[in-house]
Amino acid sequence: MPGIVPKRGIWINGQERAGASGKVLDVVNPYNGLTLATVSMASRKDSDEAVASASATFKNVMRNMPAYERAQILRRAAQEIRNGSKELIEIVVGEAGKPIRDATREIGRASTLLELAADYTMVQQGQVIPMDIVESGVNRTGIANRVPVGVIVAIAPSNSPVNLTVNKIGPAFAAGNTVVLKPSDQTPISALWLAAAFKRAGLPDGAFNVIIGEVEEAIEPLVRDPRVRMISITGGVPAGLAVLKAAGIKKVVLELGSSAANVVRADADISAAARSLATSAYLSSGQACISAQRLFVHSSIEKEFTKEFITATEAMKIGDPMDPAVEIGPMVSQVQVQRVLGWIQEAVAAGARVLTGGVAEARTIRPTLLADVPDNVTLAHSEAFSPIAVLQTFTEDDDVIERVNSSVFGLQAGVFTNDLRAAFRFGRDIDAGAIWINDSSRYRQDNYPFGGMKMSGVGREGVQYAIEEMTEWKFLGLKLGPS
Structure with a gap:
């Protein structure tokens, strides 16, 4: 019915549900001030369940999913974005206030990025490393492969809510990781749209979770959780420094401020x-x-x-x-x-x-x-x-x-x-x-190494380079005979 404001929630293990904090976030159109939706916000328990879901799905499904299957999911997700572009463009215009001409470009870029991520899924390569550079290495050889890091917390901004989210989740899934996404409070509706689109594309439940909530209640626990192996944030310098302080020994990619x-x-x-x-x-x-x-x-x-x-x-x-x-x-x-x-x-x-x-x-x-x-x-x-x-x-x-x-x-x-x-x-x-x-x-x-020096950040985005950030080298050595 006209005038009824939709009620939205968080996304855990393939389902949208109400957050348990008891708090509600109003998503407001920045141009006309109208409320687009109310979102029930996550509690610490919700954040814990999101990480548990992502961790279990990584261990049981994603880390061993063949590359061609991951690529197929990404291509289907790209098609979901193209098929739903009219709705998604209107969401971005509404919650971010982005002019429709810019929002249209953003959505087109996001689908292209997922296609590119699918391509790079198929070309990840390892190395054969000779061991006989020293006498003791004779009859030994080694194989080095890049493996997914595991659970990634992705923190996205409001200015390009779809593309700057896809910049993180596309390479993450291409590499075989799982994700807990924290979108901006101004732009959570597009994040929930993406979660549903990836589910339709065949992404396993638990691989993509969306947490909307306050820093102390829901976000800080994500960053501190030892099951989380990487944080990727696009935001301001204070937020980046807070993540570095709280993350502990984890991989961190920071896309922060500028004064270009x-x-x-x-x-x-x-x-x-x-x-x-x-x-x-x-x-x-x-x-x-x-x-x-x-x-x-x-x-x-x-x-x-x-x-x-x-x-x-x-x-x-x-x-x-x-x-x-x-x-x-x-x-x-x-x-x-x-x-x-x-x-x-x-x-x-x-x-x-x-x-x-x-x-x-x-x-x-x-x-x-x-x-x-x-x-x-x-x-x-x-x-x-x-x-x-x-x-x-x-x-x-x-x-x-x-x-x-x-x-x-x-x-x-x-x-x-x-x-x-x-x-x-x-x-x-x-x-x-x-x-x-x-x-x-x-x-x-999205096909070059994007990232900053000095206070502008640490690490790089751009599909190929983000995949490198979201993987780790693992080495297997073989002794083939007497030294």
Whole structure:
């Protein structure tokens, strides 16, 4: 009936059920404020049962499931996403506030990622290791294989709730692991949709569990549980540090914050760079860890670049994320809107200039470009995760490389130049996990090693590289005769 809010729960051992904490989470559309669902949250007992289910399924089923069967499940799951894309897109738009054009791309990317994971399931290789490099190794040989780590806790964010979940669970299942997923409180509905889709695709019950709950009650027990052998989290630095502190001796992959730098040299195509960086900075209200935040523009082209950038920025449509023409939807919560307004006000009070934007609109911040931002304000050294970019100028490559590297973050960077030697130099000297030439820091695919340096994280994603993170080497030595 219209007006009835669906009641949802958690997902354990192949079934959705009510959480036992007695607490309820309202999932709210960030654009119109309507409640999409109420979710009964997990208790410590629920978390324990989720890990027990994942552990038993790993030991009894997944670790010995043939590669071709795992690949078939992943391909069927990819098809489930394609078949249900209309519903899933609407879920992402509703719970994350993501413009429908971006949500459509996200869902398409997720199904492609699962196909890629299926491909890599079939090509995992071991090594034959000769032992006769020393005299005592004669008549001995060895075989090294990669084996799944076991139970993985995956902690996913709200900004790309489907794709950044699939980034973790696809490689995990490809390698033969089981998963307990903790989605963002803002976006649990898409996580439950994925769990049901994988069940329909034939994933064994217990291989994929979803826990929605408070940190102390439900999440911290997952991280501390000795049956869990790996944690993979995409989130902020405080959350990553908390996981490291609580995890103990486990494998940990951290995809954390950024303050992505983009450099525009004097020889660049100014118009192309400006358009690319405006999109990179503001798409989906800048809520991506690789959004362009710090713009370093050569002083000789500052005026032309700024004019082109502002023109591209002010042409972007803000509003209802269900409108296909809208490029900038709401921020995920009004708490974040107020945080960002405070950062802008702090910067302006310290002498920064607002070149465009700087005010709230349609439950987000109008795309904002600031100049003359002092080094001691929050915006200068922290991840904005919002539609804000900071313009700075430079004259020498040495200087701008040093300023790019002055950040505690190092996830991705972009450099716009038509000088091949300069491109290689920036690629060598910038401290970041990936540097894109003539493309912005925001570009990402799922078949290269994605991850950061410094405070941006530990480990790598990207299907092949995530599978490596989610497996361990196991060695079998054989004595074939007398030494």
